[in-house]
Amino acid sequence: MGGDNAPEEVVAGAVAAVREHGARLVLVGQAPRIRQQLDLHGVAGEIPIVHADEALGMGEGALASWRKPRSSVAIACHLIRQGRASALVSAGGTAGVVATSRLRLKGQQGVMRPAIAVALPTRPRPTVLLDAGATSDVRPETLVQFAALGTAYAEITTGLQRPRVGLLNIGSEPGKGDKVTRKAYELLSSGQPGIEFVGNVEGDQLLSGVADVIVTDGFTGNVALKTMEGAVRMAFGELRASLSSARTARLGAALQRRQLRELRDRLDSETYGGGVLLGLNGTVVIAHGAAGARGITSACVLAQRLAAGAIVDRIRDHVAATRTSRFRRQHGEKEQPDPGQP
Amino acid sequence: MGGDNAPEEVVAGAVAAVREHGARLVLVGQAPRIRQQLDLHGVAGEIPIVHADEALGMGEGALASWRKPRSSVAIACHLIRQGRASALVSAGGTAGVVATSRLRLKGQQGVMRPAIAVALPTRPRPTVLLDAGATSDVRPETLVQFAALGTAYAEITTGLQRPRVGLLNIGSEPGKGDKVTRKAYELLSSGQPGIEFVGNVEGDQLLSGVADVIVTDGFTGNVALKTMEGAVRMAFGELRASLSSARTARLGAALQRRQLRELRDRLDSETYGGGVLLGLNGTVVIAHGAAGARGITSACVLAQRLAAGAIVDRIRDHVAATRTSRFRRQHGEKEQPDPGQP
The missing domain is CATH 3.40.718.10 (Isopropylmalate Dehydrogenase)
Known part of the structure; x- marks a missing residue:
């Protein structure tokens, strides 16, 4: 309804x-x-x-x-x-x-918190961006879990064995970003079982295919996604105006109408499926x-x-493998005792 | 150099x-x-x-x-x-x-903190986005001050008397966003002398001209700006590929080469001036x-x-007029005593 x-x-x-x-x-x-x-x-x-x-x-x-x-x-x-x-x-x-x-x-x-995953129209396969808006305020451990959620999602939708996970940030080097993102970088780069972390990804790389999964908080992710949609819409609007403004160009525009429509369809947010709440x-x-x-x-x-x-089971396994232990302690889940310990 | x-x-x-x-x-x-x-x-x-x-x-x-x-x-x-x-x-x-x-x-x-202002290529006049990356971690009061910085910048560069200020957010209604943005909305909508606040602005409205100044933290602003650049670049890349793929379209492409170049120049980040650290x-x-x-x-x-x-003087006056009083107290600046008070 x-x-x-x-x-x-x-x-x-x-x-x-x-x-x-x-x-x-x-x-x-x-x-x-x-x-x-x-x-x-x-x-x-x-x-x-x-x-x-x-x-x-x-x-x-x-x-x-x-x-x-x-x-x-x-x-x-x-x-x-x-x-x-x-x-x-x-x-x-x-x-x-x-x-x-x-x-x-x-x-x-x-x-800890749910996230909305969205598939960006990259080639040869889509890139998963999450969170697109479910959880605005996150902790570094939340972002690590989002990496686990996105990995599970990408494994199922793309068939990749070890999808590459990037962290959306404002620079490529470690130490870039706000406090939460800097700490999330540390946690992710220290090695999280089951997560193939490939480092920071900047806004202009969202559509470049450098990662299969890109992780961020729901505020930044939502802004980035809508910014992308607005920019693509604007580029095509300008293009249309430009094509009809020049007389010599009008002929070309007629010839290309079909190509343009196909292209816009592919980039248009409505055609690349919906978001998935994980x-x-x-x-x-x-x-x-x-x-x-x-x-x-x-x-x-x-x-x-x-x-x-079985996305729910797969998420459970991936999240359980991550080292977000402060969260485990706070929520009363016991850490596995070391069997070698006396 | x-x-x-x-x-x-x-x-x-x-x-x-x-x-x-x-x-x-x-x-x-x-x-x-x-x-x-x-x-x-x-x-x-x-x-x-x-x-x-x-x-x-x-x-x-x-x-x-x-x-x-x-x-x-x-x-x-x-x-x-x-x-x-x-x-x-x-x-x-x-x-x-x-x-x-x-x-x-x-x-x-x-x-409190500096911000980088960038002019987005909207029509009929550019839209000022700040912060584009100087200050990643902000408080609500910082965003109010960014509104003052952006207002001063827009007044000088566009000649507008009361530039409209929007807050970059993930929904149009009050109550949307992360903690800092929600509180900043409250502060801005409660009325700040000299700032013409017009409400929340979403990512897909960055290029729509609904505001003359758009305020956000340096993390989100940097991601949004680079996302926009990446999306426009991708749209034109796809367009080029699409134009050369179809035989009938190739003729049109030749006719339009000049229009396309002009358009890309206008949207390209290098042509709309640089960022300004305020x-x-x-x-x-x-x-x-x-x-x-x-x-x-x-x-x-x-x-x-x-x-x-005189941007520095103008910023001083605009910031002094804002009600970011918690900041004033914390930094030892005395509030003006009410002369009517005994």
Whole structure:
């Protein structure tokens, strides 16, 4: 029920995910409206529906998670907790979806804070940037855990054995950055089992493919992601203006219209799937609010893939291997005693 | 002596600033090499030279400011302290120039931390983003002061009476962001004399012109700026690849080559002047290390303009007007007693 185009485009995208990718889905929301849409696609009865009275509004933030215990997102979380679903997909507003899922699914054991992972359109394979906005205030240990979350995500989505992890920073050398980032660099470069740390990555390298996973706090990550979107949009806007301004150029523009559209599609945020909220007891894929059927289909396929890869278990193992021991002590988890110790 | 193209391009740019813009300059560096360049331009003897034995290397950071007390940047700072210059321009590495100027010029009274202001290529006039990397760890009061610094800078460079100030954040509503940004929003929206606060600005609005000044910490600002540069570079790279890949498109590409180059020049970081270090007892314009003569000329013209606008005095007045009183108390400055008080 979330997003600008629900339920029409959402149902259309879900139907395509079932038909073309063999996804197994449950649709959660206002049953009569969803059934009507399924009828239009001629698949009524083939895709199960779970009714939910309410839906989160696009502008609703954290409070909605308490006010609307029977929103479609809350019900979908309930299905995950019951073991009837492995992941959920929503095109609802990020703040409401994140707050509801955190409340209903809870953080998975050992994970300090959740993070939103986003796949940047680099070549030959996407680069995972996290956190894109779930956790603004972090500690150095949180960033180490984000490296573990991102490694698990990249392993499943790219098939890489040891994805390279970079730390978003304002210089390439050690000692650069703010206090939290400097300390995170120390922790990561001192060697974290299972994490292939390759050092600092600067803003202009986000799209260069120098790392498979790039770690930062949710404030910086969100600003960087939106800055990237705005800059690409501006570059294409300027290009359009430039192409139509010169008479000789207009011919060329006509010839290139198709190439330009394809290119913009690839770079446009709506086409590279949604963000994925990691670190909870269940995977939450947040599609773009303006996503059309195609965007919803890719979000469903991504959710299916992450569930098939057992992302929650993989995160648990990766996080357990990291040396974020201060956190372990503070949260009452005992360190493994050294068996050689008397 | 700084930058990739010193002294050739630096001297050429300085000569153009004198000839075409009536700038009054002193060249600081290795006198024989500078004199040789001036000879080539036929202006030997017309532009004064102050000799400096040493120069900061491009990779040198904060330590260089102590190790090289007679670097060209250190000598230029000395000229400012003596009142023989009003501002300095360098194409040297940012870390070394910032560290040397902070050590030699010292922070101006009442200013907690310096900030680097950069002009983003928005229309119809540039948007000032600060801090682009001088101060990574900030307090809310520091961001209020950055708003004062940016206001002073925008008033002089754009001629606006009340430039609109935005706070870089991860949502438009109050209450968004990390702890420091949330508190800074409170301070700014409670009304700061002389600052026209217009609210939060998101990453994708940096180039939209919704504010004349955008304030953030040096970590986020540096990441955002470099992300923007990387995204624009990538968009044009993709465009080039796309244009040459399709046979029908190749003709168009030939027709548009000039338009594309002009557009890229406008967006390219080297052409929109350098960053300006604000908040010290003297203005420091940091040109891009790869700047050619044209970049150096615009940096000199910018320095001249800021000095003519008495930027240091204007910053002092703007900062004094802000309500960053906790800072005043902590630094032993007495609040003005209320004359109506018994």
